[in-house]
Amino acid sequence: MFFSPRDLRFHLYEVMQAEKLTQLPYFAEHDRTSFDMVLDAAAQISETLLRPLLTVMDRDEPKLVDGQIRVHPQLGAIIRRFGDDGWINAPFTYDEGGQQLPATIMNAATFIFGAANYSSSVFPFLTTGATNLLRSFGSKELVDRFTPMMYAGRWQGTMALTEPDAGSSLSDITTSAEPTDVPGEYRIRGQKIYISAGDHDACENVVHLMLAKIKGGPAGAKGISLFAVPQKRFESGTLVGNDVQTAGIYHKMGYKGAPIAHLMVGSGAGAIGYLVGEPHQGLRYMFQMMNEARVGVGMNAVSIGTAAYYASLEYARERPQGRPISEKDPARPQVPIIRHADVRRLLLFQKAVLEGSLGLLLQCSYYADLAHAGDGEVAQNAALLLDLLTPIAKSYPSEMGCLTTSAAVQVLGGAGYTTDFPVEQFYREARIHPIHEGTTGIHGLDLLGRKVTLHGGKGVQLLVADMQKAIADAKTHPELTYLASQLGEAISHLTTVTTYLLGLAADPTVFLADATLYLEFFGIVTLAWQWLRQATIAQAALPTAQGDDQAFYQGKLMAARYFYEYELVKTLSLVHRLQSTDHVTLEMHSDWF
Template identity: 70%
Template structure:
């Protein structure tokens, strides 16, 4: 049994459901093969087992500390970051011309899932650098690309995303970090503070390169006046030597989970000598940053899924070893105790976990596949892939984030008192899961994004593409007699959601506050339907494979089919209550006054 994930299940998603090999038909990916994909996943497994997983508990117990102005992290991170750089993981999806491997995002994200399940904190360092480097290579000048990305790709330099400020939080229109022209083209003096910066400073690398939002003097108010800058912790001086760039680490946050990766409080320009280098055009920084943010949001969903998966496998292993009590029908105390996995309620808790994490993984790899299509397709096919990915991003981020807080709690419950101790890893997974509904946009923000913007993209074309994709799966499932009742159920729910969506959109102009009052609940509803769709797709694949499966594979496919039944019977039915609430005209949250609390 896997320690923290299932190789068999991951390959089921990659090859049997998502058919990643079809990407090999595109010239950009033609140098790869099923064999090379397997080699990548096997290499990820080896790194995860040998380097990451052994430090899971250590990194949680010995969290980063600020000493003499520098954040000190677990010493094992130096070897891990070096390994990721040397093996080419940081720029694996980039082109050959940039030293990359032109690896599909689908395969890279599958490898990332393995790393995250093994040790979430350790996995964060290299892939933050990937996102930051991608912004520079996409929007930066040739000089910036040449100066910064090579040493980011090797892992020598860390990359970050520096958005959040004291007093602004998620309201980026209110940031106050300033950028003043120096008289040298593209070079500005930066002054301000940034908080909650993941890997914003640490001693496992020689420099940290911040992709930072700031406001140029005289820029328009709000989001229209935000620009993007490269702000290194140490800038490149004469003779290519590094010199201090007036970026001070003012503090390190001590968190309830995710402790192995430092979260820094940064202060820039206290001495008036912090240089920032403009990326792209002035006042377009937020649009540039959204590239990294959207990639990161899918990444956050994968992080949550990976942590939830690790907790599921830990509790599954425990349930298969722990004897307690007897079956309901066995009254004789002289009989041996049964394993707790035989108890119906323990199986319910395990099915809940399995349905959430494997349904979420299916969605996230589908989104990864859309990202690959957007890269290699042209014309309408490319536009449709981008549009559908844009619509699904808030769901792919929020559903796993919210639900894996519950699945990791279920893992603790299965272990009982043992789960509440540090002797077992599930309490750590429970703590680490909780950050994901918060960072890269809270669940409430994504609810507003989905209902307030994404559903109406291109006059509703995004929603149309989504429901077309769902209906295609439903039609396929209706041809399989054992799946027809499930397909009919999802068909009915989809019809009700479409009707509800039209009703809500009709309310948008008359009462926009009421329209968005329960946007988070709409996001929850949309997530349930989406995961139901992805489970129905898994059930089709499993049903078709089961007839010719080897005896060793049959339990795997049977487990898939039973889990889709669980999801429809226990989770999808929650859509009834959500549709009832969202259809109601009364809004108690708007009527409630602050002083009534």
């Protein structure tokens, strides 16, 4: 088992009541049955197609041969299966051949795919992100030219931003664009690095959604435009090369089955690129895809962590080692290691972080659905909450996923460090997520420097109101009063720290020096809110629950207790640090290291 269908449905139907989305006209053709069919289909594909390739894709990584990257031979059929079954364009409208599937259900499905085999799961949904940019901002001509083949899984889509001297600093990109004699066409020259699925032989073509600067345009970020740059383009009805060359392939520590490429663009006559939308609006357009991808990165981190958790849980239940600490008789049989308190601590740590994070990410997906398909104040408030929570939803699961997969390795002990068990692979694969789609440091700056004050701080006000509602709901159960009170205190600390830091905003260097720690603080409090909501549902259900359900709800309550006892208490030290006047990181000189 690499995920729990019971836990996923608990989040969707008991905590979030995702069926309510079908009351919105855009989702009206769906119901609980159709949602379950989607989840069951995702599990079936994962078990039969993705999971069997988990280890082999890690061991036999892609290779650059004669200028093209070769991937696992079964990937072509898998990507086309995603196209044939409608996964790539599932969130889009019926008129476009989509299913108008809520992001909440779509992201639940991607969670299943990622838990089965992260490397194989990225290909189709990179294309989803690229086609969404085209359909949102491109002309009808571009949409008609590219998206049908991309929806079918025959053409790959990518996001091509990063350059050798311009990683997160996109204003410094140097890739250029010069207009041709054909309106909307440009010759693109430059290079892009770390392009996920930027070249491979599992699809017939690759369409790069690429940032470049039109010559003569404004300097910096204001001069960035967005282009669709295919690896091959049609000429007289035939696909021909488009001067996009694969210069190299990067060898990664994890998620090795999905290649990242170094692309040389326009080394010869210049690659033909097609302007998407208006000139000099590329960064604004690209941020749509990036914000969607950031929630996706958080979900991928939870997927991998969840697979590691269940692998370590299975091992702990089966591996005999030692005896209870109070048992001294060596003649007594050994017990499974799950009987030892420290192993249960390692397992509870994983469960608390991952199931709390899954709740947050599905909550963000729910906000995305309300913002997209709702109207009026409901849609506006959902958009504000999503904007505020995105840096947390991306960064907290990503950072903590590195620790939970490490805990999974620790449960297995020496066996966990070997390739005979999958947890060492999950440990390696987890490390990319604090880097993908903006490093944790960047998201700390975004949260403290922009998101908490956006629209006069209304997003924070809305979030605190939701947290206070969760506290009130929990207090209707005497067993949860102490957890509710602890969350109330944490919210008070968060408000105090935020007010203190905003008072330093006149000096941005001091104000933002510990923005990453503020992000961590905010993330812990947010997860505590999610756990209080889960605990309230579990406590209400427990009196009438029987059998497996009773054990399930008891496990939820124990995980909530663990999070408050072992994780929420960490905020006390963060409160001290974030209000300290000792600015050691600013006063340290580079030559003192």
